[in-house]
Amino acid sequence: MANVFHQHLDDLNDLLVEMARRTGTAMERAGHALLTVDADVAQRVVRGDQKINEIQFKVDDWVVELMTQYQPVATDLRFVLGAARITTDLERAGDYAKHIAKSVLLRAPVSPIPEQLHSEFEAIHQAAVRLSEKTVHILENHDQLTAAQLSLDDDEIDEIQARIHATFAEWEYGAQAAVDAALLARFFERFGDHSVRVAHQLVYLITGDVRLDRRSWQ
Numbered sequence: 001m002a003n004v005f006h007q008h009l010d011d012l013n014d015l016l017v018e019m020a021r022r023t024g025t026a027m028e029r030a031g032h033a034l035l036t037v038d039a040d041v042a043q044r045v046v047r048g049d050q051k052i053n054e055i056q057f058k059v060d061d062w063v064v065e066l067m068t069q070y071q072p073v074a075t076d077l078r079f080v081l082g083a084a085r086i087t088t089d090l091e092r093a094g095d096y097a098k099h100i101a102k103s104v105l106l107r108a109p110v111s112p113i114p115e116q117l118h119s120e121f122e123a124i125h126q127a128a129v130r131l132s133e134k135t136v137h138i139l140e141n142h143d144q145l146t147a148a149q150l151s152l153d154d155d156e157i158d159e160i161q162a163r164i165h166a167t168f169a170e171w172e173y174g175a176q177a178a179v180d181a182a183l184l185a186r187f188f189e190r191f192g193d194h195s196v197r198v199a200h201q202l203v204y205l206i207t208g209d210v211r212l213d214r215r216s217w218q
Helices: 002-036 039-070 074-107 115-141 144-148 150-170 175-207
Strands: none
Touching: 002 039, 002 074, 002 115, 002 175, 039 074, 074 175, 115 144, 115 150, 115 175, 144 150, 144 175, 150 175
């Protein structure tokens, strides 16, 4: 019985890794669509969000089954409960990638961002992709050290967002473009925050320690 249960836990972890990969792919494609005004890629991101949601539902079902059938305790209980929390953050991260893609579709064939900000959005996109790759890594390998340091990577996203906001002081592209740029920067920033929350959950699964972070309150 114990071996069967722990195989189920491994399968559950595989679902988390798959969900994180799909979320990361969504962000990579959404950022590409934004920078190249590729409506076809943006549409693929929007359609692909349904699969991310389906994995979340599957994890939720597994959590209920494992709780009722095996009544896990200690570390196993933390993992089962943490899995549900992790999928919530991954699902929200995927939604922000979808929001970026929808912004592309809304403005296509015109870019939602002015040329002046192209390099900043390329940088914030690359930072988000690196963050998503590390999220996959920590879930696949239960790498506590990388998980504990993930907020440092998220700080880079926050710094780029601040630089984008600083350009509004001498803005020349109209109110709608300013709103678009601010929202898009926010979508990347929130994607990063949810990735950090996943990392915090991973640390909790391993150690039982709860890390409080200002981003967890938003």
